[in-house]
Amino acid sequence: MFGFDQGNFGNVQAFKSFRKEWCLGRYGDATTCGDDGSLDNDDWNDHFVTWGATLITFGAAAGAILAGPPLQPGRRPCIQIGGAVCFIGCIMASYASFHSVVEFFIGRFITGVGVGISCFALPLYNAEISTPSIRGATGSLFQLNVVVGCFISCLITFLDKDWYVGMLLPGLAGAVLTVGGFFIPESPRFVMEKMIHKEGPEAAMNSGLRPLRCIRAGDCRPEANEILAQIKEEMDIDHVSFIGLFRERNLRKRVLIACTLVIGQQATGVNAFLGYAATLFKQCGIQDPILFNSIFNSVPSAALGLSARAQ
Template structure:
């Protein structure tokens, strides 16, 4: 069925909000799949090590192969989104999720796991870039941060769901069954949300900003009118047309033009910094961390469920406050908080008798600070700061940097944890959190409440000044 909403003089704003909400919920399901495929390995890792006799390096490879795939996916995503449209590219991502779930569920060895996870990474790369980009391009400026934050809510909801699924599977069967069969169910359950996402995408329209770049102004105007009413739609269409009038001879010329090159550099650094908060190290290996702190197998899995629940709650809080408090303030404050929590977590790992409750509490506090800032905040900023004509491809460059950093963390965290211990490992992440807080404070401007065309104009002025 098609998502319908007609703006009227008396109820246009309400109708427009209903239309946007329905479209955003569907588009953000790509984030749910992102979260599911990212989080499923936390439950499967221990059983995979036993089933396939994996070393620490092999464990890192299976975990990080999804990040290598995501690096390929984000490079494809920008070009694909600019060529065939945001909607069709998201449908390709949905199909990719289905195939990756099937391959990993029926894997007969490490090689098949790596291939399946790599393919899933391509789907994650597509969705991680295109879902927030699509939402940002269709959302009204006054609530754009909140709506783009819906994608982060979907990501953490996917993580919560898969943590719960993992815990339910582990607790309902003996260890030997989980080592041979249970982990296959963990991966295979991802088929269901993949199919749902693919089918629901038939109900959403194309991005109006993409349509304007293809000369389909009438279709774009119709969608903009559903969002904000006809009067505002006419203004928005005029601004979008003006923002794409001057197009350099090539993508490279536009990327490195004054103003845009600064935005690109900042976007790349923000993307890298997001991963050096240590969040994926904790997420991928949460049960292993809690077991190292003294928790039993079942207890460690249920502790990760709590992490998933906390993520969901505090992403909702982020959505409620990000347009009021501003992106910049949240990222600066919580950068400092994460540094503090990681520093103390390192100390906790150095205690002669590690306190499980202390480790658990610090992981929870770090998760809260991350979800109130760098988790969704970076994707919001990345979706806002680039011009319409190159937004997809520019986000590809920043997202590639993000996934490369994710790969480094996933690949080397278990090795670091084994080689230098938890204390020094977490202190390294704490130092990065300090650096990123300072960088955000000194270099990055606020983008809250501004149209995407206004943000583009300010970047140009800042470098020409």
Template sequence: MTTEFVWDADNNTAAMSTTDERTPLLSASGQIMSIEKIGISQQTLVSTDGLGQAKRLPQYLAGIAATLGALAAGMVLGWTSPAGENGVNLAKNYDIKISTIEFSWIGSLATLGAGAMCIPIGIIADLIGRKTAMLIMVVPFTIGWLLIIFSNSVLMFYFGRFITGLSGGAFCVAAPLYTAEIAESEIRGTLGSYFQLMLTVGILASYVFGAIIDNMRTLSIICAVMPLIFFGIFFFMPETPVYYLKKGNEEAARKSLIKFRGDEYNIEAELQAHREALEETSGGSFFDSIKSRAAKKGFIIAYGLMLFQQMSGVNSIIFYSSDIFSEAGDAISPNIATIIVGTVQVVSVFFGTLVVDKLGRRLLLLISITVMFLMTLLLGVYFYCLDHTTAFNNITWFALIPLCTFLIVFSVGFGPIPWMMMPEIFAPEVKGIAGSSACLFNWLMAFIVTKFYSDMKEAVQSYGTFWIFSLFSAVGTLFVYFLVPETKGKTLDQIQRELNG
């Protein structure tokens, strides 16, 4: 029998307990408590008994600052749409001849660059820190945009798009990792949603500036300014406490956590929870860790979510939204239609940030992919009717309804949640590499879909292409229902224990 102080991480309470070493403590409901033994002084215990509410404004501000890089990445993605069908506006503004195949490469090389950066940024973030890794990404961002701004050949566009894609892909890994490590478990979902929110704001900004300015070179200059704004704001944000703990710098971790939680909040219990989570997994090697049951399940969930996110066809819709509306008819100007689509995305993602920690990840994923299945099925029917019947001849604007509905549910569910869950489902010692590899897989799928979208249209027509996307969403619905767990409101340690069974 031993007497010890224990911390119940689920309820944020400390208690003195006399137990046998082999006997688990039970909560009032009879469930085994998630206990983390904490070697703290009696004085500290007294202070945690009156644990104050942590300040959340510093966490929100840091989350927004970090994801300004995602806004810059969104402008890279949205840049292709104002270029016009097959790059006609781009060719005119730069006085460069661009073929259909060359423009498909200009559109898709950004995704290939993003994929190429996913694994290196995970390693860099572990070596020099999440904050520093994101700040240095401004350099390739600037170089890439300068190549695009001063392009005098298709080859310069290729290099510029690939390099801006490198930085965009880096933020897809580093920004969600940063927000997950600074947030309390109660608001981790909200902060995780900021990445997708800022990404859609960036896409919308490209649509709006592209419609107003009608000059691709000027649009490129505006896009090049955004990474510099990110640098100026994010430079003043703290590094994550988890990174400092991984480096053995407990004093820096303590100071970081105080900045995120406020001076009146006793951070010792939370700091100890992070410390013990790292200690639990620091004994084995990386290769031992990825063989664990939790890691294997994490890989299946991560790769599955990324596959179905991209094979829903979302990036084809974003990259070629102007083309889609040109094909659908002239009832609405393609530029106006894309702005409507972009606005719908931003509003939807913002709504998602408000409900993701209330409704939960799994429910939103299920609703999202089920409706995406129905909307791509309907888009296929619409384009089939345009080609073979006269049913939609007087309502060619109808495509806007399923397209906007698709983007609404995508932006609430399958857009932000897969990125949000990456840092949640992997243990700290594999999080960087595992999350990066899932990101790489995501961007490779994005490259395949965007590069061969035009080829798919030629092979099976627009309706056949959307029906293929619909089929993938149908399979994705089953995947989410049977394999994806709920992580809402759970500590990272709890999630790992559940995945381990």
């Protein structure tokens, strides 16, 4: 879903049908909204293309911050909610946009909110249901699926120039998440954490065994005992506030390293290439920017695929 969302708009913005729908008559005429004229059309690029790409990021941040940390309904419902919100946002930005720029922008923001919720809940869910031996691999699969989604969305938009379909792609993945959520168990750890506070360790053990048996073969009780022991241990540990993270030197160092790595990754500017791909590559003199963008997105997919195989 996140990969589709990153890769679709970079190509869709170059579609003639898309510029006819949103540029012509609003931000320019037939010349300034054409293949070459749109590159120099600052009104179109600054007031529509930029916001169309950026609102996704704002929405994702809002979804992760506002709906992610509490996760009160559970990991599985949050995944489903994120997928459903993304689907609604994509519908609003495509078939239900009603030729309204405001409606399109709202749809893009809502799409980002859905992505943010799921991107918070899904890795956490994967980590909690995976056995320790494959936990690292399932974590890396998240990023692999992002770049694979980018590549697939580029291929689809290269073959099908219908901008409605291109804008709907992340929502289709979101719909799969929403429906698929009914066929997966809740996180055993989440169930046990909730139950231990309400009814005690024994009830938490019995509640955690039910979802654990859905994803494990054989006797699950030893693993459930281990999870319960970890939860009890964490309950006895004093929680550190956000301010406390920066007071202790050891914690401050870890936080700064973790945040710097993430900031550095984003500072490479790869998302700018994804969000404005067709426009950027066209300005570089590439005759077929959509084809080139497909090739561009195939590189990280192949690299991460080889890395995952090596792991």
